[in-house]
Amino acid sequence: MPKDGGIGSPTLRREDIRFLTGNGKYTDDINIHGQAYAYFVRSDVAHGTINSIDASAAEGMPGVAKVFTAKDFEGVGGVPCGWQVTDRFGEAMQEPKHPVLAEGKVRHVGDPIAVVVADTLEQARDAAEALDIDITELEPVLNMKDALKDGATKVHDDLTSNLCYDWGFVEENREAVDEAIKGAHHVTTLELTNNRLVANPMEPRVAVGDYDSSNDEHTLYTTSQNPHVIRLLMGAFVLGIPEHKLRVVAPDVGGGFGAKIYHYAEEAFCTFAAKALKRPVKWTSSRSEAFMSDAHGRDHVTKIELAMDKDGKFLALRTDTHANMGAYLSTFAPSIPTWLHGTLMAGNYTTPLIYVNVKAVFTNTVPVDAYRGAGRPEATFQLERVVDKAAREMGIDPVELRRRNFITEFPYATPVAVEYDTGDYHATMDKLLELSDHAGFDARAAESKKNGKLRGFGIAHYIEACGIAPSNLVGQLGARAGLYESATVRVNATGSISVMTGSHSHGQGHETSFAQVVSEMIGIDASQIDIVHGDTAKSPMGMGTYGSRSLAVGGSAMVRATEKIINKAKKIAAHLLEAAEGDIELKDGAFTVAGTDKSVAWGDVTLAAYVPHNYPLEDIEPGLEETAFYDPANFTYPSGAYGCEVEVDPETGKVTVLGFTAADDFGNIVNPMIVEGQVHGGLAQGIGQAMIENCAYDDQGQLLSGSYMDYAMPRADDLPMFTVDHSSVTPCTHNPLGVKGCGEAGAIGSPPALVNAVIDALQRGGHDVTHIDMPLSSDRVWAAMNS
Amino acid sequence: MTNVTMTVNGKSVSGNVEGRTLLSSFLRDDLRLTGTHVGCDTSQCGACVVHVDGLSVKACTMLAAEADGAEVKTIEGMANADGSLSVIQQAFQDHHGLQCGFCTPGMVMTAAALLKENPKPSETEVRDYLEGNICRCTGYHNIVKAIMAASGQDVSAIAAE
Amino acid sequence: MHNFEFVKPGTVADAVAALKGDEAQALGGGQTLLPTMKQRLAAPETLVALSGVDEMKGICKDDEGRLCIGGGTTHAAVAADGSYPALSAMASHIGDPAVRNRGTIGGSLANNDPAACYPSAVLASGATVTTNTREIAADDYFQGMFSTALEEGEIITEVKFPIPEKANYQKFVQPASRFALVGVFVAKFADGVRVAITGASEEGVFRWTEAEEALSANFSPAALDSLSVSGEGMISDLHGTGAYRAHLIKVMTGRAVSAAA
Amino acid sequence: MELSDSRTIDAPREMVWQALLDKDVLKNAVPGCQEMSGSPEEGFEAVVVQKVGPVKATFKGAVTLEDMNEPESLTISGSGKGGAAGFAKGGAKVRLEDDNGQTVLHYDVEAKVGGKLAQLGSRIIDGFAKKMADQFFTNFQEALEGPAEQEPDAEVADGAETGEKKKGWFRRMVSS
Structure with missing residues (x-):
């Protein structure tokens, strides 16, 4: 039997208390004084040329702060793609620009054309109805096989075709496989479709952009599975904001299932508009909007x-x-x-x-x-x-x-x-x-x-x-970032612990299970341990939660950081106990000299780390905080x-x-x-x-x-x-x-x-x-x- | 603007609302009771379920003006007087009946309405009653289990664990 | 949604008066109207809430033994009543519990959604729709998808259901909306059987007269064996072709007959 | 939605053809049409109000007549923007056949909607479009022949106007 609260025990979730009492803090629960509301005007045709957008009537309507269109985003980057695939002929995939707001053409129902920002959401919606947008509809490209035929209408005029890539894997096996199939006793063939789905986390996406002009700092509150990734992609590739001036916070997030991994145009928009308008800008997706804007x-x-x-x-x-x-x-x-x-x-x-x-x-x-x-x-x-x-x-x-x-x-x-x-x-x-x-x-x-x-x-x-x-692996496979995870374990003077992780929890219960791991390793009660996530200002660089990676990668980083903590704490304990470091054992929250009854409690060691009156200052720094990055094999x-x-x-x-x-x-x-x-x-x-x-x-x-x-x-x-x-x-x-x-x-x-x-x-x-x-x-x- | 007065979680509150102000907006924006969530716009998901005069309703599909004079209860009013979790809330925690927590307020409010109508529902009755509450995380297994447990039924025979 | 003036009269007369204004719209339980307005697909200037009209609420029996249900009575109240069991059973599966606590019979009938449950019960029961001005027989009331005999500003105050000897409603649900993909209400009276189908036809609720004749002669599922319904004019959408709906009509009618009590 | 049908109109083909090009006939035939201006050559501008159940939307758009092959065939197409509701567009390929002084009007109708109407209303679009098409040609026929005997058209809202235009108003107008 696992011990209560340790690894293997079905510990009840601590986060449940706030969720069950209505005290969860989701992004839409965040309201900043003076905030304006953004309403996205989206294409209702699948494919078309934007001839003109006349915002003059809308701009003059009550409460309207500004109507944004692609023109306002000249010089701003497109929403980037984080993975490069090389095709079977050794060529790079075709990669079109994905503008924040549609430039010249709309390419799917839901493609954002303009954004009205106003004092209230209803005012923004009223003004949106007054926009005069002239679009010439083009033939839509829908069937994948037809899309690849010669002469097919192109989704992107600047690409050579609708083919992003033609990938073969493993290309060297191609002929051998053909031969083996030709000569086989029996071949079973099946043609099938894997139907298109919509992830539908119950919380629709939300973004709130805030800007502090006194120190040129941006904050984005967003419904994300990986706030650090958003900071990296949006800061470096879209808006050109250095990371130290950009904070991304993903508080309680109501489910993700993949759809909240990506950097979306609405996040970049709210961050951008908050600075442009010098007031916070909030966007809350409706469900019908989510159906045409969530990946x-x-x-x-x-x-x-x-x-x-x-x-x-x-x-x-x-x-x-x-x-x-x-x-x-x-x-x-x-x-x-x-x-x-x-x-x-x-x-x-x-x-x-x-x-x-x-x-x-x-x-x-x-x-x-x-x-x-x-x-x-x-x-x-x-x-x-x-x-x-x-x-x-x-x-x-x-x-x-x-x-x-x-x-x-x-x-x-x-x-x-x-x-x-x-x-x-x-x-x-x-x-x-x-x-x-x-x-x-x-x-x-x-x-x-x-x-x-x-x-x-x-x-x-x-x-x-x-x-x-595995960063070396995914790098070979085309990932444009490393996919390690990080953790910082900060032990406070009285022994309680804050673990800052780059993983994000949006239903997976990390606050509970991650605490179980640290609790087991150190032997203190899990209630002494807090798991902190979802804020780039609090956690070191992180890659977030997807691909069932949190415990295997994020948890491992946390284990490595905790091991560093334990190693250092043992040094301090050895000093306090006047014993050799190699003789110190940590068990049930106490450091003991092997084979003796000499022992010092966890809290005494942590206190010594921060109140170093009796401390080997020449050998170890005071304090007890360690960071580890873990990249698996x-x-x-x-x-x-x-x-x-x-x-x-x-x-x-x-x-x-x-x-x-x-x-x-x-x-x-x-x-x-x-x-x-x-x-x-x-x-x-x-x-x-x-x-x-x-x-x-x-x-x-x-x-x-x-x-x-x-x-x-x-x-x-x-x-x-x-x-x-x-x-x-x-x-x-x-x-x-x-x-x-x-x-x-x-x-x-x-x-x-x-x-x-x-x-x-x-x-x-x-x-x-x-x-x-x-x-x-x-x-x-x-x-x-x-x- | 119309003035509305109602009792929310035992406290009398009032405010000026437009005709179009939904009860969900009044609760979330005016009273800052953000536990009532809005997850859809077609009255299907049930994240916004509250009780009005003892009956469950979807707060996103009811005008605040229609709740004038009513007794409203939201998730914020469900815990015991001492702040501890009520039986239903505790059962949700005990049986892991929630993950991301977004649908949870509506689930708890619906569960409370069910148990008031039907103190010992069968599994089928629980599932039927949850028709208007969508959860994307739990697969409902543990929600059903939690509600049955909250009704005092022995759920130890239910699969898994 | 667009803003509007909200009024909540206490009597039918006041409600009728309030509805005389331009672009005024009655609000029953609002379970369809409010989502529509939220999408800005409707923008009445005045919304006349009927929830304050107590005289339109409640259920009783009249001298002819008919079940009289006030137009403002919720689905939940009808579900709980039980004196017309098939009707209560039907009402207990409209929408979901929270929707049933708000949605009203009058609102549902005034809207006449082609996939709503109530129209089939009213039509199969040969009920009478009473308004502030007149009484309308069910056969005259439904006039195609979302169309009814109601005039502008006319309010359904009551619906009177003759209670059949046996009746049953079978709903095959559309998996997303949970409206009826096909719903069949069968009602057997001393003088014959009425069968009303909802969900299936582009014309909204309709009576399946061939089945009525066959079942009036022999009230058993076997009586339907030789009948078939054409897919022509049936709704065809993501959830089923016209032919599938037509097929379900026969299957569900048979089941309703078997289950009728 | 696609629909093909035909109806026999008790009027000579030239008159039917003329009616198809007439702004007032079109205005009366297009269900819910509030305003219609323009000409067959330049195209028409129209405002149409449609109500389907709880949904009420005002469409502003254009009606154009194309592929004109007098007096045998033409294509009528219309498209309108309905603000938050999205858009609707449709067309009818019309072919006129002379049948002993009467005219057989064949039509192939196609209708499409986009935006919220498609996103939220897919189940009723086909049925509604068919109803609209049917009503258009019924109204058109009535402009030439007068209302059908059986049932009065419940959809015609303005009583005074219908009174004046009873009994094949277009026919009387062009024959007088």
């Missing part, structure tokens, strides 16, 4: 081919993917279909030859970027769907086919450039079959049949690369087996999820309660994607699913109770905590499991249906059954 997720169209020998041994895998970038490159967009997708195509299997081709395409739609899982769900979905289809075609049980091809020896170098350090895929599969009562499924299916329903069971096994960091590789049991109503096509079991290997666990919560949330998003969520445009590029009236969010009655397990543990070999990350797993493993389950149900019901594109909404399932 979207997924949107891949793929053809995948899996070649096997007669025993079902995987010989080669080839994929051809079109990935939608939208109208501009969002911060990490180019990396999603490439390095976060292509590198995962081996999955859990020993397939020796893999070739991944990805064509990233510009279209007149909202930019697409990482959404929970980012690239890895797309990889897992294709692979686990094609494996399932292959099992049916080969007449091999889907569990058995997977087992025949599992990687069993570690470390394992895949043919797609990554090395899995640990894992035990049979163990998670065993756990899944046990917990989901797989053996009893046939009896349950028979029972459903009696009631006129079709029951199905679907399995998926996933692998993901988490702990997004590799990604971490969580994996797991997921099982979904569904019932299909053959009369209506309605799918009901009866049960969902997740058996994960996350390595070591710091707080199992939080880990389970992360999996639950991921499952809901994955099930949502597979069953009801869909971001849809019409043939004019109008956003049809632009509110909760048409974008189906999973509700409580759409979901069952989940069964989750994380008892299969193969600790990560290269970080001090042995942790792997758990934030995205649920969203990665669940879509293929659900689709496999529905296909299973339909086939058991005698329907010759081999694939349905997500979401498996009632009408689509019914249509598939009746086609």
Whole structure:
């Protein structure tokens, strides 16, 4: 049993108290005296030329401070992209400018054209209606394959085509893969779409810009997963503000799921306008605005081919993917279909030859970027769907086919450039079959049949690369920044501790779990430890929270900083105890001389550090504060087996999820309660994607699913109770905590499991249906059954 | 501008509002009770649920003027008199029924309304009652569990843990 | 939203008078109107709240045994009533609990959203819509998507429902909005069966007369076997084609008949 | 939304053609049209108020007549900006066939909306557009023939105006 409050204990979350009493401080709760309100006027056409903007009537309306257009941003940089992809011919990707406000052309519904700033939001909206904007509509570019045809309308006139890049991975394997597929005993082919999604954190984005002219200091309060990254991108690339004059604060943030990683135009705007107007400027997104201005997720169209020998041994895998970038490159967009997708195509299997081709395409739609899982769900979905289809075609049980091809020896170098350090895929599969009562499924299916329903069971096994960091690796892969994490541990004189981390918590409970780690290491009560995050003025440089990296990278930095603290404290203790430093042991918050009962309490040591009357000043500086930057050697590789049991109503096509079991290997666990919560949330998003969520445009590029009236969010009655397990543990070999990350797993493993389950149900019901594109909404399932 | 007077969390308050002022704006902007959140504009997400005269309503879809003379309760008024968490709030913490916390005020207010109507709801009844409250973080598992626990039911048999 | 003058009369007469002004609009529970106004898709100059009109609230039975529901009665109150079980069951699944505490029967009927639940109950029950000036039979009241027989400024004060021998409402929900993708209300009276469909047609709520004839002769799901509904004129959107909606009409009608009590 | 239909109008083809170019006929035919100015050659400017359920939007825009092939075919297109609501645009390809002194009017209508109307109202756009198209050609027909017998047009708001223009006002006007 873990000790109460230490690593492994399901400690209740300390942040809950403020959230449960209405005392959370979210960005929209921040109001600065004298603030003005910004209202963004956005394009309602997908593609068009801006002929003129007449703001004269609007400028004169009550309360209006100023109407901003692209003209006001001459000399200001575009919103930058943080990742460069080199195509398969060695050329750099095409990278269009992404202006803060549209320059000359609008390129998606929602593209900001002008901003009205006024004393109240309603005044700004009134004036916005008085703007006279003349736009000539152009043919929109929507279908990715059409967009690449010769003579297609271009989204960006200054680029040579709508192709961002044509990426091959691993290019050297291309011919060998083609040969292997040609000569194989059997090839299973599947064409599928990974549907476009909207992340929809429940808190819409907000930005409040403030400017202090007395010392030329800017402050931006924003709903961000990584305030330091925003400071870097906005300060250095957009507005030209040196970092020491720019503070970015991300206070309580109401969920992110990827959509709050990126630097957005609205953040740059509010920061810029606050200085221009010499008053604070606030922008709060409405939900309908969020649908057309938050980066979207997924949107891949793929053809995948899996070649096997007669025993079902995987010989080669080839994929051809079109990935939608939208109208501009969002911060990490180019990396999603490439390095976060292509590198995962081996999955859990020993397939020796893999070739991944990805064509990233510009279209007149909202930019697409990482959404929970980012690239890895797309990889897992294709692979686990094609494996399932292959099992049916080969007449091999889907569990058995997977087992025949599992990687069993570690470390394992895949043919797609990554090395899995640990894992035990049979163990998670065993756990899944046990917990989901797989053996009893046939009896349950028979029972459903009696009631006129079709029951199905679907399995998926996933692998993901988490702990997004290794700077030398991601640098080779095109990242324009290092992705280490930092932590400062500041021990106060009386022994309490503030840990400043560059990770950000927006639901993940870092304030609790990070404190558990430090508490365990030092042996003092967790209530003595505060975790401080989300403010560039308080924490050292940080890279933020995404890619399930917080504990594996940010937590490791904190461990390293705490180790430095302990080392120094031991020196002080050795002095106080008049013992050799090597003899000092730290246990339960006290320093003891090994083999004696001589001891000094943590608080006495920390006091000595700050009240150095009896202190080896010649050997050590006073004070007890240490910073560490941690850059891991590799990604971490969580994996797991997921099982979904569904019932299909053959009369209506309605799918009901009866049960969902997740058996994960996350390595070591710091707080199992939080880990389970992360999996639950991921499952809901994955099930949502597979069953009801869909971001849809019409043939004019109008956003049809632009509110909760048409974008189906999973509700409580759409979901069952989940069964989750994380008892299969193969600790990560290269970080001090042995942790792997758990934030995205649920969203990665669940879509293929659900689709496999529905296909299973339909086939058991005698329907010759081999694939349905997500979401498996009632009408689509019914249509598939009746086609 | 109209003058409105109402009792909010037991205290009488009044203010001048425009016709169009929503109850959610009055609470957040005038009274600085920012625990009531606004997460959508189509009355679907439920982050803004408060109680008006004992009934749950979406504060973003009710005019402040319509609440004139009413008894309003918000998340800020849900803790016990001594400041400790109420049974429902405590159950949310105990069962990890919240993550980012943004939907949480609405969830707690809806849960309170449910338990008043139906002191021992089944899992299905809880899920049905939460139809107008969207959570993007928890997958609802632990919210449902928390509400059932708050009703005094034994939730130890519910999967996971 | 645009600003407006807010008035809250205490009587039907005062409300009618207040609605005489230019661009005046009645406000029931506001569960549709307020979100619309927030989007600036409507901008009345005067909003006449009906919530203060007590004479429009409440539920009782008249001499003919009809259930009389005041136009300002909330969905929650109808759900709790129970004297017309199928109607209460239907009301208990409109929107969500918070919406049901504000939304009113009069507001829903005046709006006549093509996917709203209430119109199907009113039409299938052969209810009478009473306004400040007249009584309108259900068959005359609904005039296509969002269109009704109401004149400008006319207020629904009461709806009178004959209580059928058996009735049931089946709603197949649109997964996002939770409105009816297809909703079917079946009501069996001594002199025949009425079937009203919501959610499906571009014309709004309608009676499925073939099913009514078949079910009047034989009130069982089997009576529908030989019938089919055409997808022509049915709503086709992200959530279902016209053909799918047409198919659901038959399935849901059968289920409503099976469940009718 | 796309819709193809035809209707037989009890008037000679030349008169129907003339009516299609007439500003007042167009004004009366376009549902909710409040103002119409301009000419067939230069194009028309129009103000149209549309109400769908709780939504009420005023569209300001242009109506143009193109591809004119007298007296056989033309394209009527219109587009309007509805402020916060977004925009609407539509067109009808009209073909006139002579049928023993009557005229068969064939039309292929296309309608599109953008902005909030599309974002929030996708489920009702098609149905509404069809209704508008139908109403346009019904109003047009009535301008030539007088109102259909069965039911009075509930949508015509101004009583006085309709009184004057009863019984195929355009036909009477051009024949007098």
